[in-house]
Amino acid sequence: MLEAVQPPGGDIVKRVTGTLDIPYRFSYGAYYDRFFREMRDNKRIVGLACPKCGAVLLPPRPYCGFCYTPVDEWVELSDEGELLTWTVVHLPFIGQSTEPPYIYAFIMLDGADVQFPHILGEVEPGEVTPGMRVKAVWAEERTGTLHDIKYFRPV
Amino acid sequence: MTLQPPELIYMDGESRCDYSWTTGEVVGTFLAALRDRGKILAGVCESCGQVAVPPTSYCESCGAEIAELREVGPRGVVMSWARVGADLEGVPVAAPFRYVLVRLAGADTELLHLAPDDDRITIGATVSPEFKLQAERGGEITDIRWFVPDGAQGEGS
Numbered sequence: 001m002l003e004a005v006q007p008p009g010g011d012i013v014k015r016v017t018g019t020l021d022i023p024y025r026f027s028y029g030a031y032y033d034r035f036f037r038e039m040r041d042n043k044r045i046v047g048l049a050c051p052k053c054g055a056v057l058l059p060p061r062p063y064c065g066f067c068y069t070p071v072d073e074w075v076e077l078s079d080e081g082e083l084l085t086w087t088v089v090h091l092p093f094i095g096q097s098t099e100p101p102y103i104y105a106f107i108m109l110d111g112a113d114v115q116f117p118h119i120l121g122e123v124e125p126g127e128v129t130p131g132m133r134v135k136a137v138w139a140e141e142r143t144g145t146l147h148d149i150k151y152f153r154p155v
Numbered sequence: 156m157t158l159q160p161p162e163l164i165y166m167d168g169e170s171r172c173d174y175s176w177t178t179g180e181v182v183g184t185f186l187a188a189l190r191d192r193g194k195i196l197a198g199v200c201e202s203c204g205q206v207a208v209p210p211t212s213y214c215e216s217c218g219a220e221i222a223e224l225r226e227v228g229p230r231g232v233v234m235s236w237a238r239v240g241a242d243l244e245g246v247p248v249a250a251p252f253r254y255v256l257v258r259l260a261g262a263d264t265e266l267l268h269l270a271p272d273d274d275r276i277t278i279g280a281t282v283s284p285e286f287k288l289q290a291e292r293g294g295e296i297t298d299i300r301w302f303v304p305d306g307a308q309g310e311g312s
Contacts, residue, residue, distance in 0.1 A: 011187065012178075012180065012183035012184045012186070012187045013178055013182075013183045013184075013186035013187050013190065013294035013295075014177065014178060014183055015175050015176065015177055015178060016175075016176045016178060016186070016294075016295060017173075017174065017175045017176070018173075018174055018176075018245075019171065019172065019173050019174070020170075020171070020172040020174065020245075021169060021170075021171050021172075021244065022169065022170040022171070022172065023167075023168075023169045024167070024168055024169065024170065025165050025166070025167050026165060026166040026167075026168070027163060027165055028163070028164050028165070028166070032164075033163065033164050036164050037164060040164070094171070144164040144166075145166060
């Protein structure tokens with residue numbers, strides 16, 4: 001159809017490639033701010049208790065995910081809990097903070113009703129069992145991110 | 156909830172996105188003409204007659220499929236411009252420079268491109284494209300380095 005204007009000899013340009021670098025600054029806002037501030041300054045994990053259904057939510061958010069009730073009652077949670085499930089990550093991908101292989105886990109902290117994602121340490125994949133008790137190992141230098149906990153270890 | 160933080164906590168990061176954009180037949184032909192022949196092609200709409208540059212597969216005015224490409228320019232008239240005083244990522248020229256909307260001779264739409272920060276770049280000014288050397292072209296819109304005011308050719312960039 002467009003043959004009349006095709007350049008003699010040369011192929012048309014089929015692709016244009018490039019890279020976008022997008023630096024960003026994520027502001028935590030009131031709820032995450034308090035959550036990460038407690039982790040950073042006091043090595044404490046805090047959640048929110050729903051006044052209607054009683055669920056203890058983590059990480060904190062302004063509405064209960066179970067019954068949509070606004071929540072504002074802060075509660076302190078244990079940094080120990082029960083391992084719900086896990087997987088071993090072998091593939092590297094963008095944004096990863098730990099070099100594979102590592103164990104990615106969902107943990108139900110004592111007192112919480114929402115599982116908490118983190119990684120396991122001081123344990124080999126073959127030794128992990130569902131329901132095992134795990135405890136947070138806090139980083140010496142904490143900056144207010146999830147990495148303020150280095151990993152969870154078996155109790 | 157009352158919260159009086161002594162300072163805000165932020166998380167800084169960077170996303171890096173490598174992309175490969177598939178041009179399609181019309182834009183691919185447009186880019187090849189820049190690269191191989193130093194020509195600027197516009198899309199001609201058989202339905203409404205609009206001559207659009209850069210060309211698109213479908214007429215942005217009436218939606219008809221574009222079946223003809225036609226050379227336009229190379230000279231054109233500055234319809235609008237803006238001075239940029241700070242370097243911008245992804246822009247191949249250093250600040251200060253100007254963005255220009257150029258209505259190329261024979262075209263009905265404006266091409267967005269770059270120009271030197273030259274006071275001869277004003278609305279209504281006639282400008283001409285300055286192409287990169289053939290060996291430096293890559294089949295990109297930046298194969299046109301920028302548009303320079305009439306009379307400025309050969310002054311260097």
